Amino acid sequence: MADDAVAGGRGRVRTVAARVTTVAAGLLVFAVLVAPNRLDQLGPAAFLRIPVEGLVAAALLLVLRGVARRTVAVLCGVALGLLAVVKLLDMGMSASLARPFDLVLDWVLLDDAYGFVRDSVGRAGAVGAIVALVAAVGALLVLTTRSVLRLTRLVARHDRRTVRVLAGCAVVWVAGATIGVPVADSGTSRLVGQHVGQVGAGLRDREAFAAEAAADAFRDTPGDELLTALRGKDVIVAFVESYGRDAVQDPEFAPQVGAVLDGGTRRLAERGFSARSGFLTSPTAGGGSWLAHDTLLSGLWVDNQQRHLSLLAGDRLTLNGAFRRAGWQTVGVMPAATQPWPEKSFFGFDRYHDAAGLDYRGPKFNYAPMPDQYTLATFHRRERATPGHAPIMAEIPLISSHSPWAAIPRMLDWDHVGDGSIYRRPTSVAVNPKDVVGRSATEVRTGYRRSIEYSLNSLISYVETYGDDNLVLVFLGDHQPAPVVTGENAGRDVPITIVAHDPAVLARVAAWGWDEGLRPGPSAPVWRMDTFRDRFLSAFGPQPPAGAAAPPSPR
Numbered sequence: 001m002a003d004d005a006v007a008g009g010r011g012r013v014r015t016v017a018a019r020v021t022t023v024a025a026g027l028l029v030f031a032v033l034v035a036p037n038r039l040d041q042l043g044p045a046a047f048l049r050i051p052v053e054g055l056v057a058a059a060l061l062l063v064l065r066g067v068a069r070r071t072v073a074v075l076c077g078v079a080l081g082l083l084a085v086v087k088l089l090d091m092g093m094s095a096s097l098a099r100p101f102d103l104v105l106d107w108v109l110l111d112d113a114y115g116f117v118r119d120s121v122g123r124a125g126a127v128g129a130i131v132a133l134v135a136a137v138g139a140l141l142v143l144t145t146r147s148v149l150r151l152t153r154l155v156a157r158h159d160r161r162t163v164r165v166l167a168g169c170a171v172v173w174v175a176g177a178t179i180g181v182p183v184a185d186s187g188t189s190r191l192v193g194q195h196v197g198q199v200g201a202g203l204r205d206r207e208a209f210a211a212e213a214a215a216d217a218f219r220d221t222p223g224d225e226l227l228t229a230l231r232g233k234d235v236i237v238a239f240v241e242s243y244g245r246d247a248v249q250d251p252e253f254a255p256q257v258g259a260v261l262d263g264g265t266r267r268l269a270e271r272g273f274s275a276r277s278g279f280l281t282s283p284t285a286g287g288g289s290w291l292a293h294d295t296l297l298s299g300l301w302v303d304n305q306q307r308h309l310s311l312l313a314g315d316r317l318t319l320n321g322a323f324r325r326a327g328w329q330t331v332g333v334m335p336a337a338t339q340p341w342p343e344k345s346f347f348g349f350d351r352y353h354d355a356a357g358l359d360y361r362g363p364k365f366n367y368a369p370m371p372d373q374y375t376l377a378t379f380h381r382r383e384r385a386t387p388g389h390a391p392i393m394a395e396i397p398l399i400s401s402h403s404p405w406a407a408i409p410r411m412l413d414w415d416h417v418g419d420g421s422i423y424r425r426p427t428s429v430a431v432n433p434k435d436v437v438g439r440s441a442t443e444v445r446t447g448y449r450r451s452i453e454y455s456l457n458s459l460i461s462y463v464e465t466y467g468d469d470n471l472v473l474v475f476l477g478d479h480q481p482a483p484v485v486t487g488e489n490a491g492r493d494v495p496i497t498i499v500a501h502d503p504a505v506l507a508r509v510a511a512w513g514w515d516e517g518l519r520p521g522p523s524a525p526v527w528r529m530d531t532f533r534d535r536f537l538s539a540f541g542p543q544p545p546a547g548a549a550a551p552p553s554p555r
Contacts, residue, residue, distance in 0.1 A: 021150065022150060022151070022154060024147075025146070025147035025148075025150045025151055026147075026151060028143060028144065028147050029054065029080060029144070029147050029148060029151060030047075030051065030054070031047070032080050032081075032083055032084045032087070032144065033051035033053055033054050033080070033083075033188050034046065034047055034049040034051050034188070035047070035087060036087075037086070037087040037090035037091060037094070037100065037191055038090065038091060038094045038488075039091050039094065039095055040094075040483075040488045050169055050172060051188060052189075053188050053189060055166055055169055055170060057076050058151075058155060058162065058166055059166055060072060061073060061076075061152050061155055061156075062155055062156075062159060062162055062163065062166075069152060069156070070149070070152070073148050073149050073152040074145055074148075074149065076148050077141075077144045077145030077146070077147065077148035077149060078141060078144070078145055080144040080145075080147075080148060081140050081141035081142075081143070081144035081145065082141070083188065083191075083192070084140055084144060085137055085140065085141075086101065086103070086191070086195060087191070089101035090191075093106070094483070094488075095482065095483055095484065096286045096287055096482050096483075097284065097285060097286040097287050097288060097482070098285040098286050098480075098482070098483055098488075098490070098492075099285070100194070100195075102198055102202075102304065102305075103195050103198055103199075104198050104199055104202045104306075105198075105202060105304050105305040105306050106305065202306055205304070205306065205307070206306060206310065209300070209306075209307050209310050210310065212300055212301070213300055213310070213311070213314055213316055216299075216316065216317060217534065218317055218322065218534070218537055219317055221322075221325075221537075221541075222325075223325040223326045223327060224326070225541060225542055226322050226323075226325060226326040226537065226541060227322060227323060227326045227328075227537065227540050227541060228326075228540070228541055228542055229504070229505070229508050229539075229540040229541070230472065230505070230540050231391075232391055232470055233391060233470050233471070233472045233502070233505070234384060234391055234392050234393075234394075234470055234471050234472070235323065235328070235391075235392075235393045235394070235472045235473075235474070236393075236394045236396060236471070236472070236473045236474065236475075237296075237297075237319070237393070237394070237395050237396070237474045237475075238396045238397075238398055238459060238473065238474070238475040238476075239289065239292070239293060239296075239395075239396070239397040239398065239475075239476060239477070239478045240398050240401060240452070240455045240456065240459070240475055240476065240477050240478070241289065241397065241398060241399050241400070241401045241402040241455070241477075241478060242401050242402065242403065242448070242451075242452070242477065242478070242479065242480070242481040242485075243401060243452055243455070243456075243476070243477030243478070243494060243495060244282075244285075244477050244479060244480030244481060244486065244490075244492075244493065244494050244495075245279060245480065245490075245491060245493040245494060245495065246480060246481070246485065246486045246490055247449070247452050247477070247495070248261070248495055248519055248520065249522060250486070252445060252449070253445075253448075253449045253452070256449055256453060257449060257452055257453060257456070258519055260453050260456050260457055260460070261456065261517070261518040261519035262517065262518070262519060264456065264457075264460035264518050265517040265518045265519070267460065267464055268460065268463055268464065268467075268499065268518075271463075271464060271467060271501075272469075272501050273463060273467060273499055273500065273501050274499070274500065274501075274503065274506055274516070275497050275498065275499045275500075275506075275516070275517055275518050276497070276498050276506055276509055276512070276514035276515065276516060276517075277495060277496065277497040277498075277514055277515050277516075277517060277518060277519060277520035277524060278495075278496055278512065278513075278514040278515065278520050278524045278525045278526070278527070279493045279494065279495060279496065279520055279524055279525065279526040279527070280296070280476060280493070280494055280496050280526070280527055280528070280529040280532060281491075281492050281493050281494075281526060281527070281528050281529055282295070282477070282478065282479045282480070282492045282493070282494050282529050283295050283301055283302055283303035283492070283529060283530075284303060284478075284479045284492070285479050285480045285482075285490070285492050286479065286480065286481065286482040286483065287479070287482070288479065289397065289478040289479065290308060290343070291303055291304070291307075291308060292478040292479055292494075292529060293395075293397070293478065294307075294308055294311055295529045295530050296319070296476070296529050296530075296532050296533065297318040297319045297320060297347070297395070297533065298311055298316050298318050298319075298530075298533065299316075299319075299530055299531070299532070299533030299534050300316065300530055301528070301529075301530040302530075311346070312342070312343060312346045318346075318347055318348075318533075319533050319536065319537075320332075320347045320348060320349065320393065320395060321347070321348050322533075322537060323393035324348055324350065324393070327391075328390075328391050328392060328393040329350045329351070329390050329391065329392045329393070330347075330348065330349050330350050330351075330392070330393050330394075330395075331349060331350065331351045331352070331353070331379075331383055331392050331393070331394040331395070332344055332347060332349035332351070332352045332353065332394070332395050333353045333358075333375060333379050333394060333395070333396040333397075334352070334353065334354050334355070334397065335354075335355055335358060335360075335368070335369055335370050335372075335375045335397070335398075335399055336355065336367075336368070336369065336397065336399045336402070337354035337355055338354070338355045338356070338369060341354060347395070349395075351383070353378070353379070353382070355369045355370070358370065358374075358375065358378050359378070359419065360374060360378075360419070360420040361419040361420045361421045362374070362419075362420030362421055362422065362423035362424055363423055363424055365400065365406075365407040365408070365409060365423075365429075366402075366404055366406045366407050367399070367402045367403065367404065368399045368400050368402055369399075370420060371400055371409035371420075371423060371454075371458075372398040372399070372400040372401075372409075372454065372455050372458040372459075373409065373411060373412060373414075373417060373458045373461075373462075374417055374420045374423070375396065375398065376396070376398075376458055376459070376462045377414055377417040379394065379396060380462070380466050384466065391470070397478070398455050398458065398459070400451055400454055400455050400458070401448070401451040401452050401454070401455045402451075403448075403481065403482060404444070404447070405444060405447030405448040405450070405451045406431070406439075406447055407429060407431065408429070408430045408431040408447065408450050408451050408454055409423060409428060409429060409430065409454060410427070410428050410429060410430040410454075411454070411457055411458065411461060412428060414461070414465050414466075430450065430454070431447065431450055441484060444484055444485065445484075445485050448481055448485045456518075459473070459475055460518070463499060467499075467501060468501065469501045469502055470501075470502075471499075471500070471501060472498070472499070472500045472502075472505055473497075473498070473499040473500075474496070474497070474498050474499075475496070475497055475499070476494055476495060476496035476497070477494030477495055477496075478494065479492065479494060480492055480493070480494065493526055494529075495519075495520050496520075496532075497518050497520075498514075499518070508539045508540055509539050511539075512525065512535070512539075513525050
């Protein structure tokens with residue numbers, strides 16, 4: 001009797017466990033089919049859907065028998081797992097770069113993601129994250145496959161009941177589709193179609209980009225006809241990481257960032273400098289800084305990795321190349337380049353300073369190998385401090401405002417920067433949280449604002465300290481920060497500013513209609529970033545004689 005009771009108890013436990021497992025399998029399959037591919041769309045309403053793809057698969061499995069049924073079930077399970085992976089990739093991409101994952105072009109970004117995690121939490125943490133990620137993907141594929149197999153067995157045992165359930169769901173789905181109720185749209189087929197279409201779109205885009213690159217009004221312009229209005233000037237083009245329109249207009253950031261810019265305008269005016277500011281629309285958001293660099297300097301719209309690689313394989317005249325052709329010494333200062341950087345040969349720098357070459361002896365600041373002030377101080381010491389030096393054109397990406405916006409340096413006296421070892425002192429760090437992981441969204445946004453303030457202060461102070469009549473500074477954002485800072489659908493505009501001591505320089509851009517000062521207002525002109533090269537070369541090249549027809553405006 002006791003044995004029978006024990007056996008009966010175990011049987012009931014197994015029955016309950018089997019039912020719970022079946023319910024869990026059904027919920028997993030349903031969730032993968034109807035879940036959106038963006039974090040901001042997650043919510044109860046997203047799961048009030050009838051996935052027609054699931055109805056079709058269930059009907060097919062109901063018709064098949066034996067080995068064919070099991071084979072199709074396994075294939076459906078694997079496909080479901082891959083669908084889940086794609087949706088998770090899309091979620092991560094939309095949260096960081098404000099766009100879906102490109103199954104053709106974006107795999108190279110995984111290496112950049114590893115580098116970012118390594119620089120943020122250390123090599124051990126990055127390796128652990130990779131191991132966990134691979135294990136999670138494997139587990140997900142196994143779970144979806146086993147879930148489909150389990151549900152297939154259930155369908156086979158209760159075929160008549162399954163037919164009635166499928167018929168009822170189909171009626172509801174047709175009714176919903178007829179009257180336009182969202183219950184009939186799971187979005188899965190559309191999502192799959194979009195990702196499959198990326199292959200064909202990539203091939204068409206390669207041809208379109210080749211045609212765009214072939215059209216270049218300045219390809220054969222002689223050097224003595226380029227940039228004539230800037231002869232004798234040192235021209236610095238500085239990209240401020242993640243410096244977007246939100247930094248100067250979002251109420252959470254604008255008061256403090258605006259105070260830095262407005263204060264900088266007054267301080268530079270006291271030194272005889274003036275500035276004009278507007279906006280450019282970047283080809284990227286949240287990351288992919290090199291796409292913005294490509295776009296500004298080449299005058300081509302480079303919004304994906306395929307276009308980036310095609311650009312590097314060509315001979316497009318870049319803004320750097322135009323200065324070099326016109327007789328400037330061109331300099332690349334890349335403080336974030338910790339690995340070999342093949343782009344340096346394309347951009348044609350006469351001199352190139354990467355992270356190792358800048359000889360920094362201080363601590364890292366999360367992703368940033370060195371503070372912006374150190375980068376600018378070392379650049380000045382090596383390139384501009386020698387009296388009578390040849391005019392230079394320098395490209396300098398500043399990276400202290402790169403995510404995760406945690407450890408932020410403090411502005412120092414320029415004479416104290418030295419080899420950077422001073423940053424080992426706690427007093428040289430304004431913000432240095434112990435843990436990058438686990439911060440609230442408010443803490444992340446506050447860190448972002450403070451890092452932008454630091455980068456802008458570094459540039460303003462550099463001009464104050466080392467500026468002269470022959471300095472022309474162009475500084476701009478590369479892209480907006482990630483949606484965790486801006487929210488969804490924030491746009492891709494970034495501020496751009498030209499600073500000069502010589503009034504003749506800004507007189508050349510008066511027709512642009514940019515706002516006075518370092519801060520562009522809400523109504524400041526907005527151009528696509530790829531139009532800047534042609535506008536800049538046109539403005540600072542030979543001007544038509546009075547009364548002559550003006551050259552056609554760049555697109």
